[in-house]
Amino acid sequence: MSFYLKLRKKLEKKIPKKELDILPRSYNMIGDILILKLKSEKHKKKIAKAVLDIIPSAKTIVLDKGITGIKRKPKIEILAGEKKTITLHKEHGAKFWIDISKTMWSKGNKFEKQRLMKLVKKNEIIVDMFSGLGYFSIILAKKAKKVYAIDINKDAIEFLERNVLLNKLNNVEILHGDCRKFAKLLENTADRIIMGYIYNTEKFLPYALKIAKKNAVIHFHRITKDPEKIKKKLEKYGKVSYRLVKTYAPNVGHYVFDIKLK
Secondary structure, eight states: OOHHHHHHHHHTTTSOHHHHTTOOSOOEEETTEEEEOOSOOTTHHHHHHHHHHHOTTOSEEEEEEEEETTTTEEEEEEEEESSOOEEEEEETTEEEEEETTTSOOOGGGHHHHHHHHHHOOTTOEEEETTOTTTTTHHHHHTTSSEEEEEESOHHHHHHHHHHHHHTTOSSEEEEESOGGGGTTTTTTOEEEEEEOOOSSGGGGHHHHHHHEEEEEEEEEEEEESOHHHHHHHHTTTEEEEEEEEEEEETTEEEEEEEEEEO
16 A cells, blocks of 8 residues: 555544645655655644654654755754654665755655766766765765765755765865865866756856866756756757756756766
8 A cells, every 4th residue: 555545544534635635645764754745734743643653664754845045955844753853864885964954865866876876987086066965975985086075055064074984985075165166176177077956057067167177077957847958058068968857846857967078
């Protein structure tokens, strides 16, 4: 039985039918914290308590209220279970300390991480321009020669430092600040660049091009309704292909564009 059907059965005598019809079909599990998105918050506490019964591995249930600002800080509300926001998450052979109230973690990037792990070669130098707490940097550092991990969010940097130590890595250099400020320092450094910022990513592209070596690959993330339009704009820099990372909103996708520079 699916998560939705189990949840509906649990709540069928506790909330109105119209609310049952819009219950969440899925959830995001980070460590032992379960994150829900709800179309209606009217019965959020009852829903959260029911989820705790259905998913015994979850210790805390929180409501996802979105991401705000250039620092991509999550807005969350604890609904049930333990009053905590920090958890230990394991993925792709790596471990991550995460504070879900301070730094974002997208389950939609899971397959993108797997794809990059297959692409990265052991002699590569990678620059992660929006590293967060290291969701790309930590995993790719296990294969690459060196990773420069950059982020403007102080909280993300603190957890990135913890995660580098946790995974016993000695090839990750952490840079705190706006990635554009490090373009001159890292000029002509990278074999591969991760641009994981999805809003108006174009404004950062000139700095990525400065950081890149000749024939480098840039993984350019962007939300758009028209990926072909973005692809055509990027083709002046080199060969471009793209894939859907996840659905972002109706008719809007989060895409990654691979730019093989000329």
